[in-house]
């Protein structure tokens with residue numbers, strides 16, 4: 529069986545779905561293929577789905593602030609209904625503890641100043657007023673529990689934090705992807721689920737389509753790799769790895785869910801908190817739970833895995849993360865039964881994504897999302913559609929990178945910032961913080 533399209537999108541996670549939507553909005557009919565049974569069932573479904581604006585580079589900050597607006601105006605962005613309802617954005621703000629380690633957020637707040645992004649500086653009393661369950665004793669540097677110094681106070685305490693009001697999280701990341709799928713379908717897209725792309729077809733040097741695991745061929749002059757932690761495998765199928773200076777690989781992540789301490793309604797009164805002193809971030813989770821993720825401190829071993837065969841069980845990492853957070857919240861009860869999620873980041877060498885063409889004409893990639901691009905999916909979709917149009921019109925994006933305007937915040941970005949051929953960006957945090 530053979531199908532035809534203007535473009536094929538490999539992967540129907542949140543970014544893949546958003547790219548399909550925007551390609552159809554500019555008149556390119558797409559077929560999306562995903563080996564999962566539905567959209568957003570891969571790492572997207574495990575995402576903490578935190579929407580925040582603080583990043584370590586100006587371009588990253590602008591991208592995230594532009595992205596925030598689509599979640600705020602979700603129904604307008606989609607333009608269609610979904611029979612399952614629309615995803616909810618709980619916008620309660622994000623508090624980032626100021627430490628010597630993050631230079632008291634000087635770089636991030638300077639980027640916010642440049643982009644007119646609102647924020648407030650809170651002192652210790654204001655932090656404790658909002659989070660009375662917190663103890664602000666410093667425990668820097670972050671340690672594992674088997675370190676004899678674990679739990680021993682360091683010097684001083686956390687004295688201040690930056691509060692960013694334009695932040696929060698999406699309660700159901702899978703539903704948000706389904707919303708985008710419905711919008712894309714209404715614009716002309718089609719989706720094939722439960723099928724794996726096993727071959728990238730070529731005609732001469734150029735891609736001409738894909739072959740699926742059941743032998744079906746889909747023909748199209750454009751193929752986009754949005755395969756998440758399997759992105760490197762898909763690049764290999766296309767023969768697109770050779771000129772890349774930035775590589776991507778799969779990193780195992782464990783996210784902890786624990787009940788909030790008795791007497792404090794973290795779901796209603798908590799917020800997103802990033803705490804580099806103990807190297808965890810957290811946010812409210814339904815059922816008055818607290819979701820705890822890792823900020824990838826040096827004391828933790830990074831577990832690079834094979835994305836197809838990795839072990840989805842919790843490990844002792846779950847316990848290390850839970851107890852690190854318990855230093856900040858001494859009344860936290862940690863159940864013996866581990867609860868939360870285990871999934872993968874697709875990590876690039878500098879933890880900044882690759883949104884780019886490739887050396888293979890017609891083959892594009894939106895990969896290396898490094899645990900921090902859920903929030904950017906809508907604007908990444910628009911930027912990739914513009915990039916594909918730019919290249920397909922005969923422009924050499926490697927030599928003369930596309931300059932792309934973010935419509936909400938009126939900011940022009942150099943899409944070459946996300947090049948597969950860039951030098952490692954030394955301004956990055958080299959962590960999930962981006």
Ligand SMILES: Cc1cc2nc3c(=O)[nH]c(=O)nc-3n(C[C@H](O)[C@H](O)[C@H](O)COP(=O)(O)OP(=O)(O)OC[C@H]3O[C@@H](n4cnc5c(N)ncnc54)[C@H](O)[C@@H]3O)c2cc1C
Pocket residue numbers: 538539540541542543544545561562563564568569570571572573574575576577578579723724725726754755756757758762781783869871872873894897898899900901902903904
């Ligand atoms: C635990 C965790 C927490 C996170 N928290 C946040 C957060 O708080 N904020 C934030 O902004 N970001 C966060 N992220 C990152 C964010 O979720 C991802 O960047 C985003 O979901 C990636 O979407 P994607 O479209 O690239 O696809 P993914 O969700 O990675 O999915 C890729 C899809 O490609 C499909 N696929 C792969 N190969 C093939 C093939 N050969 N044939 C067919 N299909 C294929 C897979 O089945 C999969 O569905 C987190 C990620 C994880 C794992």
